[in-house]
Amino acid sequence: MITSRRHFLGRTLLLGLGCANVPIFTASAVSDSRPNFIVILCDNLGYGDVVCFGSELHRTPNIDRMAAEGMQFTDFYATSGVCTPSRASLMTGCYPRRVNMHVAGDGGAVLRPVSKKGLNPKEVTIAEVLKSRGYATACIGKWHLGDQLPFLPRRQGFDYYLGIPYSDDMTQRQGRDWPPLPLMENEKVIEAPADRNLLTKRYTDKAIEFITANKNRPFFVYLPHAMPGSTRAPFASKEFRGKSANGPWGDSVEELDWSTGEILRTIKQLGLDERTLVIWASDNGAPRRNPPQGLNLPLVGWGYTTAEGGQRVPCIMRWPGRIPAGTTCSELCTMMDLLPTFARLAGAGIPKDRIIDGHDIRPLITGKAGAKSPYAAFYYYYMEQLQAVRSGKWKLYLPLEAKWQNFSGRTKPSHAELYDLEADLGETRNLANEHPDVVTRLLALVEKAREDLGDVDRPGKNQRPAGFVAEPTPRNLRQ
Known part of the structure; x- marks a missing residue:
């Protein structure tokens, strides 16, 4: 809008x-x-x-x-x-x-x-x-x-x-x-x-x-x-x-x-x-x-x-x-x-x-009348792990046995959390129990992302390789 x-x-x-x-x-x-x-x-x-x-x-x-x-x-x-x-x-x-x-x-x-x-x-x-x-x-x-x-x-x-x-x-x-x-x-x-x-x-x-x-x-x-x-x-x-x-x-x-x-x-x-x-x-x-x-x-x-x-x-x-x-x-x-x-x-x-x-x-x-977001879904990754998805006004934090956090290798269990970002930008009211149909729909989108992009211990079928060098050298000042 x-x-x-x-x-x-x-x-x-x-x-x-x-x-x-x-x-x-x-x-x-x-x-x-x-x-x-x-x-x-x-x-x-x-x-x-x-x-x-x-x-x-x-x-x-x-x-x-x-x-x-x-x-x-x-x-x-x-x-x-x-x-x-x-x-x-x-x-x-x-x-x-x-x-x-x-x-x-x-x-x-x-x-x-x-x-x-x-x-x-x-x-x-x-x-x-x-x-x-x-x-x-x-x-x-x-x-x-x-x-x-x-x-x-x-x-x-x-x-x-x-x-x-x-x-x-x-x-x-x-x-x-x-x-x-x-x-x-x-x-x-x-x-x-x-x-x-x-x-x-x-x-x-x-x-x-x-x-x-x-x-x-x-x-x-x-x-x-x-x-x-x-x-x-x-x-x-x-x-x-x-x-x-x-x-x-x-x-x-x-x-x-x-x-x-x-x-x-x-x-x-x-x-x-x-x-x-x-x-x-x-x-x-x-x-x-x-x-x-x-x-x-x-x-x-x-x-x-x-x-x-x-x-x-x-x-x-x-x-x-x-x-x-x-x-x-x-x-x-x-x-x-x-x-x-x-x-x-x-x-x-x-x-x-x-x-x-x-x-x-x-x-x-350009402000074209009626223009809408081109995204059916947007995926939130934390390093290797897919942790959330947004579709329209809905954001779902995924139920995970071990949710990665703090770059420390520490994990914690997490349950499904569903938020209406239009009405609740502060993410204060979990609506997962009230809208199980939305949770199911978003979880189906998540599975498509896992197949395409991957997740923890699961390579995506459409990933491409990064670049690597065998012997890296520091960028030093040379007089």
Whole structure:
């Protein structure tokens, strides 16, 4: 459903008190004008961390203005509660299990430095799809899809890369062979350890430089910020440090807002406003902290889980003249939809020799009357384990003998829990006993997912392999 922004704000307040090696392509009709694409991805930012999604702690005027000039998505999902799987979906348009990026090579939840594993170069990324239509492509920020050379952005369709190849908390530690935190330009380490206080500013400046240099041709800028990130105390430049009402977390959020404003100002000054689709989102929900820092309200739960607060993320899309201003979309969409949607908008081909799980959501983003979510079901995985499914307004947490939790290997039994997310976003009333027919229908969908994508100790018949190297090497600074 597409509604006005005023309707969304009222709804939010109410809920807060109670959203083969060579791919075969099929090309769509070639667009008369290829739009530019900018994807701004925050790290671990919570659903309720910006004002337009309900924050009362942070000042986010630029992100709020972007929402007022575009469309807010209340039911936009990452495909995982953690970094690596979520980013793999954005790049490939697939569930993480589809491309075997749902767990790290060592069995952990995310890729670590000097890992043998990475995004398979045989996968077709969103950057490669757009390059086939003549786009200039840049990845500026956190990659986290493998730090070995075959997996880095320059080998995955990007013309230019600046950033840290994994999470900013993965610093040199005793007992590990991790190098000093590397800031890379293309495939060379240019600073180690990287100055994390300056990352948001440096990424912003470089993105603006790339946009300006490519203003006369179509471009794709993927700007995955490092902040607020995974450290106990997020980083910010001196201009923002100590200035918010929410400590280091708030400082980093407010600097991200500044960065978003600089990007929007640049495309406006260059006369690119009506030719540029800008998407702002988070890779997953805010993690649990004591005391709390990021907020996922009015959702329940935290990042790193399959709760709504772990995988439903704030998302805004802005494209003057194409996306109706001041509107809200409450239909289910996901990070997987960017690749097929961008491909169609650019007149590019979509791989037809493999399954792409995402959908073309142009009818939704352009506010087409009666447009509905293309998803019959959406699946929530926690590493290897399928834990929940959503279909329409219903979310079912699966009955499991041993539900994985906390990345610790610990498990606990769980029973079926069914929630009406339209009426009960806080997931407070279990309706499984009242609607056994719905439970039965959703369990049938789950069995299809297990056959297709797999589950614990059960490979999916349509999974594809990740990439591996035999002898990984650290990314070190060489004088």
